[in-house]
Amino acid sequence: MVISKEISASSDGAQWQSIDWKSVEAHVLKLQMRIAKATREKKHSKVKSLQWLLTHSRSAKLLAVKRVSQNKGSKTSGIDGVIWNTDVRRMTAVNQLSRKAYSAKPLKRIYIPKKNGKLRPLGIPCMIDRAQQALHLLALEPVSETFADLNSYGFRPNRSTADAVSQCFKCLALKQSAKWVLEGDIKACFDKIGHQWLMDNIIVDKRMLEQWLKSGYVDKGLFYDTEEGTPQGGIISPTLMLMTLAGIEQQIKSTALKMGARANLIGYADDFVVTCSSKEVLVNDIKPLIADFLAERGLTLSEEKTKVTHIDDGFDFLGFNHRKYKGKLLIKPSKSNTLLFLRNLRELIKKHATIPVNDLIKLINPKLRGWANYYRHCVAKQVFGYVGHKLFQALWHWAVRRHPTKSKDWVVHKYFLNRKGQWQFHGWQKIMNMDCHFNLFQIAKVPIERHVKIRNAATPFDPQYQEYLVKRKSKRLARNSWKEPVPTAL
Structure with a gap:
């Protein structure tokens, strides 16, 4: 009996390893399209029939289990303490889905700190439950993408x-562009969405949706009990939220046109922001409409x-400050985000006062690269220079504090190189028996490179955009080919 179970487990593990994921993804995408x-x-009846077909297909179940068992949060368990961290467990989950x-x-319920x-x-x-949500998300996302507002990102x-910020530039950059901006903030959006509205309007298996809500x-x-809202942490929650807000863009545009104005969301x-x-x-018609x-x-x-807000006074959106200076629109990293990033770097350096310098560089470089990539x-060149200067000062103080009895010249020669x-x-x-050199990013x-915004109507579930999206992805990967420094032999 024990031998039989071991053989079965071994078989499940081998089966997972042998899956042709390209074929699985192609089959799922075909149904999604x-x-x-x-x-x-x-054709709402046909939509429901195809959704049923997709959620009962083995390919979709395989893909759902793969996504939840190999993503960033896969090592965090729910109340049952279970995680799918082996191929055997993943294959068993597919069979039980x-x-x-x-x-x-x-x-x-867990709590994570916010910026404030x-x-x-x-x-x-x-x-x-994550796997079930991921499975039904595969069937819901093609519907969500079809109904989504064109300028929802x-x-x-x-x-x-980057696409959202590029659209802001498009709506605000010209001399004749909108001068006024409504900065919108929805109070506790995920926590307050009405369950009845979701049950009445979301095209998905209602019994499953009710289970999650x-x-x-x-x-x-x-x-x-949960009487309202969708859980922040549920895989399907962001898509439910997007579908809840879908349709508002067209209503805003239509209302503005009736009043003889132009508006964009x-x-x-x-x-969100609305330019007008x-x-x-904005105040008398669009805000009440929203x-x-x-x-x-x-x-x-x-x-x-x-x-x-008037564009000459500027506004912050997604960590960027948008403001016109003498008629010219400049989009920069927001001051608050820049100062927060520097504070976090200083805390990181202070926390690791005694670790080897190469280990400190390994901690700092990914953060620098991620922030710079964002x-x-x-218009960030000046801010990048400022961040680099402040970081240099913090690292200098770190190095001096480690060697209070050494001269500044000694510290310079130990921790710094003069390059050009x-x-x-x-x-x-x-x-590998070689002295390797680690550089700070x-x-x-x-x-600084201009971002090419995605076409408004482009969606992976529409055949006419397939080739465009493939080319766009390859170009983006080519542009992102610059890497952080790697160890080099001395």
């Missing part, structure tokens, strides 16, 4: 904050954070 086509043609008699378990020091609640589903395939959560050993998840040629239309639209869905605008499409007139923080380590040298 059929769902999107039926959605565009408003069934709608029949399915009942969602309560979420595990407060705590954000997250609901962590069990692995089986968050939690959508092939879209990014009403699963409740466990916090410090106590169970709590740029959204990223639950953050008339302050009066409030009514949200109220139908159980949501409200934050009166404290929602405000109307901002390298805007610039001092560079560096370290050594023996690797030079953020000031990161090239």
Whole structure:
């Protein structure tokens, strides 16, 4: 009996290793494209039939289990303590992934710190619930993409904050562009979405949707019901939120046109801005329209954070400051984000006062590279230089504090190299019997490149955009080919 189980487990592991993932993804995409086509043609019965076919297909189950067991949060368990960290467990999960008699378990409530020091609640589903959500997300995403606002960029395939910022530039850069901006803030968007609206309007298996919405959560050993909202931590939650907000862009444009004005919405998840040629239309017509639209869905605008701003005064959106200087629009890293990044770097350096220099460089470089990559499409050269200078000062103080009895010349020769007139923080380590050289990533040298925005209507589930998206991805990978420094032999 024991031998039989061992053989079965070994077989499951080998089976997972032998899966042709390209074939699996191609089969799923083919069904998703059929769902999107039926959605565009408003054949709702066909959409539901194809969704059922997809969620019951082995390919979709394999892909769902792969995504939840090999993503960033795969090592965090739900209330049952289970994780799928072996090929045997993954294959077993695929075989057990069934709608029949399915009942969602309560979420595990955890808290993560926000920028303002407060705590954000997250609901962590069990692995089986994540897999079920991922499975039905495969069937829901083609519908969501078909209905999505053209200028909505968050939690959508092939879209990014860079696309949203590029659209802001397009709407605000010209002399005749809109001068007024409504900065929108939806109060607790994920936590307040009305369950009844979701049940009435989301085209997905209703029994499964209700299971996730009403699963409740466990916090410090106590169970709590969920009467509203979608859990921040659920795989399907961002798409449910996007579908809740879909349609608002066209209503805003139509309302502005009726009032003789021009307006554009740029959204990223639950953050959005509306640009308009008339302050009066923004305040008297568009803002009330947005409030009514949200109220139908159980949501409200934050009166404290929602405000109307002139472009000459500038506004922050997605970590970027947008402002016109003498008629010229400049988009830069926001001051608050720059100062926060520097504070985090200083805390990291202070926390690791005694580690080897090469280990410190290994900790700092990914953060520098990630931050630079986020901002390298805007007017950031001066800010990159400022960050590099402040980091140099912090590392100099770190080096001096480590050797209080040594001279400054000694510290310079130990930790810094002069390259073409610039001092560079560096370290050594023996690797494979060679003295290897570690360099700090030079953020000031990161090239600034214009981002090419995605076409508004492009979606991976429409055949006419397949070739375009493939070419766009390859070009983006080529542009991102610059890497952080690697150890080099001395």
